[in-house]
Amino acid sequence: MTTEYLVGLTPDVLRADGSVFFGDVGLDRLTDAGLRWEVMPAQSGHVASGLEPYDAVLSFGHLHFTREAVAAAPRLRHVARFGAGYDGIDLDGLAAEGVLVTNAPDGVRRPLALAALTLVLALGHRLLENHRAATEGRWSARGDHRGLGIAGRTVGIIGFGSVGAELAALLQPLGVHVLTLDRPSARERASAAGVECVPVERLAAESDYVVLTAALTPSSRHLVDDAFLRRMRPTAHLVNVGRGGLVDQVALTDALREGRLAGAGLDVLDPEPPAPDEPLLALDNVIVTPHALCWTDDFVSAVARSATDAVIDVAHGRRPAHPLNPAALTHPRNTRA
Template sequence: MTTDYLVGLTPDVLRPDGSVFFGDVGLDRLTDAGLRWEVMPAQHGHVISGLEPYDAVLSFGHLHVTREAVATAPRLRHVARFGAGYDGIDLDGLAAEGVVVTNTPDGVRRPLALSALTLVLALGHRLLDNHRAATEGRWSARGDYRGIGIAGRTVGIIGFGSVGSELATLLQPLGVRVLAYDRPSAHDRAAAAGVEVVPLDRLAAESDYVVLTAALTPSSRHIVGAEFLRAMRPSAYLVNVGRGGLVDQPALTDALRDGRIAGAGLDVLDPEPPAPDEPLLAFDNVILTPHALCWTDDFVSGVARSATDAIIDVAHGRRPAHPLNPAALEHRRNTTP
């Protein structure tokens, strides 16, 4: 391998002061493997552009990658996501162009599942209410915020992929009943984990906590909408660590305002960042985090290793571990740099 192989890092890897947003993201591994890398020029709009000089792109944000964009970049053979999400990437279109897309589920799995569990426990234990009571000196009110124990409760997981199944593994020793909703291809995984797969309306009706870990696709957009929220228990909580677009936010706002659910924990919103007048910002029974709750040291190190492994494998003509559009590997572009 020569240093002719060039990896472009999307510019959102950098903070305004020029430092790397996540810290060490494994760029020395690319250099040691004989690859060059550089930060791409500033992007304008939501669709990535300026791909012509690059053999691979390491995508840190959520810029859209279209077939049209890669068709004008004959060197490009790989788009590597620094994370698990791939909404905005035309997987089939890139496969038709011979450009493989990879993500990093092995680095995301445990940190994101723990983030979901953190929100479940924080909601159940009324963490924010108790925090405010303490900081505002309202110790006499501490009996007003009694939580609910998690043992014996039901958690319904929408999206039983790597994160959903990891969350089930974390929950089961706590005496929790776990239900799942996902496409048929995930049913064997759920069965192996001892988790019952149920229809969406049943999951809504029986769950004390509904947790979204699904990918955002055209079929999953607003999977939690007004009808789903009407089916939830008034004592139930909604947790979303997947993508903001999985939830119909105006419908969620109405459900919270009307007291039809007990609260929500949201690490993701649609859009991000939210507008200053987003109604969800004003609810005392909603925990919001800025799509960063899983950004722990082990998340960064795990994702960095997985992403750079994929880049190095594709550069050397090897099959990467987590191709999202494996058809691209059948007619990949010229692999001689």
């Protein structure tokens, strides 16, 4: 490690009043490890800038890191995501420049799976409709919002990584049949979990709930499009805790308005934050939360430890637990003293 190893915190770590957005995010661990840290200057756009002073960046939001941006910052060797998602980060481009990218999936796995299950159960039990009936004094309407029991239902999970597998483990004891997409990357994990791999057409047609936990990539953008939605049952629900761009929101709005889909639970939208006149916000059969449903105390503590562990490991020449572009580890940037 060099004499001074400087870690930049992306400015979205702070609230408007200067307090740390997530509370205790483990900054004392960086200090105790001999690292200096500071909050980066305000960013003028979506692409990270002003990276030149830093050896590492701890990224709290979804700032984009391009090859060009890191090429202009030869001191930078590591971008650590405070979370699991990495859309907006050019993994191959940063690897070519010798900048390692890590994330913190272990801390996200259980809280995000529970967030997805929360939306499944809220939709199935028609929580919003019953809440409105009670608060509006319409007790005579309580029989109008009968729920959909979970036992014996089919849930199709799109994105069978650690979060998808955790969700399957939560659902199966409830008597749920779980499907996932037949992808080479998912087959071994799905087989071990007793989850059936099926083509996308079958998953759409047979699922009572389709749950998205996938990463957003060029190939997965608008994976749930009009054709997918038209294959779903009119009694089915869509839940998205992955990324908003996985869903064609115009097609989803049309399906919900036309009664071709019973409801949706969305913790993510595209873009974020949505425009005030976003049609999905006005629909009675949609639950929307602000990309925060998994932000529990255990989420913050676990992600903080994982993300800061990665920063400390790279600073001290150790291999971190979750490298996303490990080719960067052998680049001169990450092999210098």
